[in-house]
Amino acid sequence: MANYKDIAKIANVSIATVSHVINNTRFVTPETRKMVLDAMEKLKYRPNLYARGLAIGRTNTVGLVISDIRNPFYPELVQGTEEIAQKNNYNVFLCNTDYDIKKGLNTIGALISRKIDGIILASSQVDDSIVREVLDSNVNFVMVDWGSRNIRVDSIAFDYMVGIEESLDYLITLGHRLIYFISGPKERKTSQIRINNFIESLKKYNNKNLKYKIIEGDHKLEGGCKAAKKILKEKDIPTAVMCSNDLTAIGAMQVFIENGLRIPKDISIIGLDNIKLSEILKPNLTTIELDRYKIGKTLMEFLLNRINNNDLPVQKVIFKTKLIKRESVSSNKNIN
Amino acid sequence: MANYKDIAKIANVSIATVSHVINNTRFVTPETRKMVLDAMEKLKYRPNLYARGLAIGRTNTVGLVISDIRNPFYPELVQGTEEIAQKNNYNVFLCNTDYDIKKGLNTIGALISRKIDGIILASSQVDDSIVREVLDSNVNFVMVDWGSRNIRVDSIAFDYMVGIEESLDYLITLGHRLIYFISGPKERKTSQIRINNFIESLKKYNNKNLKYKIIEGDHKLEGGCKAAKKILKEKDIPTAVMCSNDLTAIGAMQVFIENGLRIPKDISIIGLDNIKLSEILKPNLTTIELDRYKIGKTLMEFLLNRINNNDLPVQKVIFKTKLIKRESVSSNKNIN
DNA sequence: ATGAAAGCGCTAACAC
DNA sequence: GTGTTAGCGCTTTCAT
Numbered sequence: 001m002a003n004y005k006d007i008a009k010i011a012n013v014s015i016a017t018v019s020h021v022i023n024n025t026r027f028v029t030p031e032t033r034k035m036v037l038d039a040m041e042k043l044k045y046r047p048n049l050y051a052r053g054l055a056i057g058r059t060n061t062v063g064l065v066i067s068d069i070r071n072p073f074y075p076e077l078v079q080g081t082e083e084i085a086q087k088n089n090y091n092v093f094l095c096n097t098d099y100d101i102k103k104g105l106n107t108i109g110a111l112i113s114r115k116i117d118g119i120i121l122a123s124s125q126v127d128d129s130i131v132r133e134v135l136d137s138n139v140n141f142v143m144v145d146w147g148s149r150n151i152r153v154d155s156i157a158f159d160y161m162v163g164i165e166e167s168l169d170y171l172i173t174l175g176h177r178l179i180y181f182i183s184g185p186k187e188r189k190t191s192q193i194r195i196n197n198f199i200e201s202l203k204k205y206n207n208k209n210l211k212y213k214i215i216e217g218d219h220k221l222e223g224g225c226k227a228a229k230k231i232l233k234e235k236d237i238p239t240a241v242m243c244s245n246d247l248t249a250i251g252a253m254q255v256f257i258e259n260g261l262r263i264p265k266d267i268s269i270i271g272l273d274n275i276k277l278s279e280i281l282k283p284n285l286t287t288i289e290l291d292r293y294k295i296g297k298t299l300m301e302f303l304l305n306r307i308n309n310n311d312l313p314v315q316k317v318i319f320k321t322k323l324i325k326r327e328s329v330s331s332n333k334n335i336n
Numbered sequence: 337m338a339n340y341k342d343i344a345k346i347a348n349v350s351i352a353t354v355s356h357v358i359n360n361t362r363f364v365t366p367e368t369r370k371m372v373l374d375a376m377e378k379l380k381y382r383p384n385l386y387a388r389g390l391a392i393g394r395t396n397t398v399g400l401v402i403s404d405i406r407n408p409f410y411p412e413l414v415q416g417t418e419e420i421a422q423k424n425n426y427n428v429f430l431c432n433t434d435y436d437i438k439k440g441l442n443t444i445g446a447l448i449s450r451k452i453d454g455i456i457l458a459s460s461q462v463d464d465s466i467v468r469e470v471l472d473s474n475v476n477f478v479m480v481d482w483g484s485r486n487i488r489v490d491s492i493a494f495d496y497m498v499g500i501e502e503s504l505d506y507l508i509t510l511g512h513r514l515i516y517f518i519s520g521p522k523e524r525k526t527s528q529i530r531i532n533n534f535i536e537s538l539k540k541y542n543n544k545n546l547k548y549k550i551i552e553g554d555h556k557l558e559g560g561c562k563a564a565k566k567i568l569k570e571k572d573i574p575t576a577v578m579c580s581n582d583l584t585a586i587g588a589m590q591v592f593i594e595n596g597l598r599i600p601k602d603i604s605i606i607g608l609d610n611i612k613l614s615e616i617l618k619p620n621l622t623t624i625e626l627d628r629y630k631i632g633k634t635l636m637e638f639l640l641n642r643i644n645n646n647d648l649p650v651q652k653v654i655f656k657t658k659l660i661k662r663e664s665v666s667s668n669k670n671i672n
Numbered sequence: 673a674t675g676a677a678a679g680c681g682c683t684a685a686c687a688c
Numbered sequence: 689g690t691g692t693t694a695g696c697g698c699t700t701t702c703a704t
Contacts, residue, residue: 001474003681014691019683029689044472049449050386050395051681054696059386061450069414075406082432091446094430096418110427113385114397136380138337221616250616257618277613280557280586282593339697350675355699365673387697390680 002043010039022047053115062118062303063093063111065104067125071219072247072275073292077122080296088304090117097123099188104130112137118303124190140310142302144295146189154302154315156295160194160272163288163321165201167242167270170323175332176240176268178211182227182252184219184244191219194244194272213238217248224251232259239267239332246271246278246287253285253328264330274324283327290321338379346375358383389451398454398639399429399447401440403461407555408583408611409628413458416632424640426453433459435524440466448473454639460526476646478638480631482525490638490651492631496530496608499624499657501537503578503606506659511668512576512604514547518563518588520555520580527555530580530608549574553584560587568595575603575668582607582614582623589621589664600666610660619663626657 004015011018013032020026021036028036039045053059064081066074078094085092093116097104104125111119112133118140121130126143131151134141142154171179181198184191195214202212215230217223224247231237232255243249249271253263261267263283271278271287278285302315340351347354349368356362357372364372375381389395400417402410414430421428429452433440440461447455448469454476457466462479467487470477478490507515517534520527531550538548551566553559560583567573568591579585585607589599597603599619607614607623614621638651 005681015682016684016691016693017689020690023683025684027689032689046445046448046473048390048451048681050389050451051696052683053386054384054390054698055681055683057696069405070411075411078405079432091429091431091450093427095427096415109382112382114427115384115386137382221612225616250613254616254618276557277586280561280590281617282590341697351698352675352677352700353673356674359699361700363673368673384697387680388699390682391697391699393680 001048002040002045003048006043007036007039007045010042011035057115058117059115060089061091061093061114061116062120062300062307063095063107063114063116064120065095065097065107065111065123067097067099067123069094069096072277073245073273073290074122076292077296077299080293080298081120081300082296084297084300084304090304097125099123099125101125101127101130105133108133108137112139118142118307120299120303122299124188126189140303140306142299142306142315144299147193152314154306156298156302156317156319158290159318159320160197160288161201163272163323164194164197164242165204166323167286167288168198168201168205170325170329171240171242171268171270172205172208172210174240174268174330175334176238177209177332178236178238178240180231180238180241181212181214182217182224182231182241182243182248183214184217184223184248186216188219191244198242211236217244217251219245219248221247221251224248224253225255228252228255232256237267239334240270240329241267242270242272244272246273246275246285249285249287249328250277250281253281253283264328265333268329268332270323270329272321279324279326286326286329287324288321289324291319295319337384338376338381339384342379343372343375343381346378347371393451394453395451396425397427397429397450397452398456398636398643399431399450399452400456401431401433401443401447401459403433403435403459405430405432408613409581409609409626410458412628413632413635416629416634417456417636418632420633420636420640426640433461435459435461437461437463437466441469444469444473448475454478454643456635456639458635460524462525476639476642478635478642478651480635483529488650490642492634492638492653492655494626495654495656496533496624497537499608499659500530500533500578501540502659503622503624504534504537504541506661506665507576507578507604507606508541508544508546510576510604510666511670512574513545513668514572514574514576516567516574516577517548517550518553518560518567518577518579518584519550520553520559520584522552524555527580534578547572553580553587555581555584557583557587560584560589561591564588564591568592573603575670576606576665577603578606578608580608582609582611582621585621585623585664586613586617589617589619600664601669604665604668606659606665608657615660615662622662622665623660624657625660627655631655 121143145155145157274289457479481491481493610625
């Protein structure tokens with residue numbers, strides 16, 4: 001592959017001139033410039049970003065760490081980050097952790113070694129070791145705050161509470177008294193929070209003689225199916241089921257339908273995420289919305305701000321959630 | 337950030353020794369080695385892959401170019417490539433082209449400038465300009481051959497024909513005579529091929545008095561919905577609909593259900609992809625399977641082979657497709 | 673068993 | 689307006 005020296009030779013100039021033509025960093029007479037450009041063209045020159053990065057200490061690349069690209073939560077978030085990145089002439093290095101802290105550590109290490117300009121930590125498997133790793137490296141970073149760990153780091157967080165309260169309110173108004181919650185994998189922070197928010201919200205209705213139960217899912221279709229099968233075996237089948245994400249809700253819904261339950265007549269269902277599918281499926285899914293695309297954009301904006309100005313005060317945004325009412329919920333027929 | 341010089345100073349050795357300890361490239365006495373390791377630990381040393389890449393000319397990074405991460409075709413493919421990459425100590429740089437040739441060219445350029453060791457071109461928006469760009473750069477590469485462009489490049493291709501023929505055979509045996517096909521966006525190679533394969537397959541049944549029609553979709557849920565609405569307005573509603581991918585089929589199915597058609601009783605549906613959702617949805621989707629995970633693995637294996645041995649003969653694999661029979665198809669009630 | 677130094681491709685300060 | 693050159697962090701040949 002051609003380099004400055006090759007270009008310089010053909011164009012009969014010094015490598016400094018080549019550099020300045022390429023980067024527009026000082027005046028070069030149109031004639032000289034043309035010689036250089038022609039030589040580049042002829043050699044099909046491609047800049048070597050490693051060399052440049054080494055020389056100037058910046059790479060215009062940022063790392064985006066997520067848990068699992070197959071989880072429909074992420075693609076839109078990724079899209080959001082990329083859009084902003086592209087506008088600002090940055091490239092995004094996407095990395096999966098597969099929900100594995102150790103793999104996450106490796107990933108972070110690989111990114112740091114690549115001297116990327118910043119890291120977006122959107123993976124939900126983040127423990128102190130990972131955060132420390134990133135902080136130690138002094139690389140710019142922003143993160144999704146899945147718990148409320150309250151570190152002084154640029155971050156975005158979710159307020160599930162609003163949406164969950166709204167949902168419960170809705171269900172209770174409709175007469176539901178036995179409400180199940182299908183959670184994500186219990187070891188994941190993101191599941192725990194949603195469970196806690198659910199339980200917390202229930203406390204407001206102490207006087208209503210409410211009953212609930214948590215069934216563990218896996219945030220995937222399969223887990224929703226399995227959980228639904230478990231629910232069908234209970235002696236008291238709930239009249240409403242809330243789910244930790246939409247995939248879970250959709251999986252559960254299919255199993256209920258398969259077993260002759262009518263939705264929402266026999267059983268109401270609420271999801272969380274508002275993935276595209278949930279509004280198209282019949283019956284379409286009542287769900288708590290999370291704007292993943294906007295979240296992605298915000299994360300990247302935060303990171304670029306930070307890269308451009310390191311003494312910015314800590315940036316934080318909390319994304320509110322809200323209930324989207326669709327067909328999968330109706331009043332509890334038993335009280336009508 | 338610490339570098340060899342810092343380590344060398346603390347450990348009281350030369351930078352050459354530091355390098356050899358880190359890379360295990362020559363013998364170093366255990367005592368010296370320990371000094372170096374301690375110094376590294378103390379400084380929280382992180383290798384600079386740019387500098388290393390510049391020095392040795394390899395980066396252990398490959399680029400994976402896809403069309404759109406939100407298209408469920410890709411996540412599993414990505415997963416497959418990453419698994420193989422990781423096993424071989426490679427990292428993957430994932431890039432979207434957003435179905436845009438120009439963006440694709442930029443992406444390729446960015447990858448080449450990053451001196452990645454190879455490129456997997458799995459985006460379906462590939463024209464000659466892109467292929468030439470990659471070939472000119474001399475970077476190792478493998479591609480998904482969406483058309484049959486017959487270039488001498490490592491590639492994998494799909495034989496949709498088998499699966500489509502099998503599907504048509506199945507439908508026709510079941511008595512269907514008016515069969516619609518909801519395609520992807522017509523300007524995309526990948527859509528065109530499936531359409532052609534569908535039409536081609538139909539020719540075998542010239543004597544059967546078959547009728548068909550192609551409706552354009554977009555390979556997304558929305559397009560499936562829209563196409564189904566169009567179909568419902570036709571004067572002769574088909575008894576069977578084949579779709580260019582599963583999302584399309586699922587979207588269409590929901591619209592049919594919404595409009596009171598029973599599936600498969602009133603209308604049979606066949607998809608293509610076999611995404612997870614299709615086996616869980618009620619009624620679950622009969623579809624043509626494509627093993628995206630395996631495709632991803634194969635692509636990365638091809639690329640690594642090529643990187644390790646450039647005079648390998650051209651590698652090619654054709655992935656067969658096959659029909660997965662589920663609930664969304666039954667016999668044409670009109671002939672029973 | 674270890675060190676000195678050239679060189680990978682690029683940038684930018686300094687010189688003319 | 690253009691050229692020379694040191695240096696970014698690392699690898700590796702050649703010495704010792």
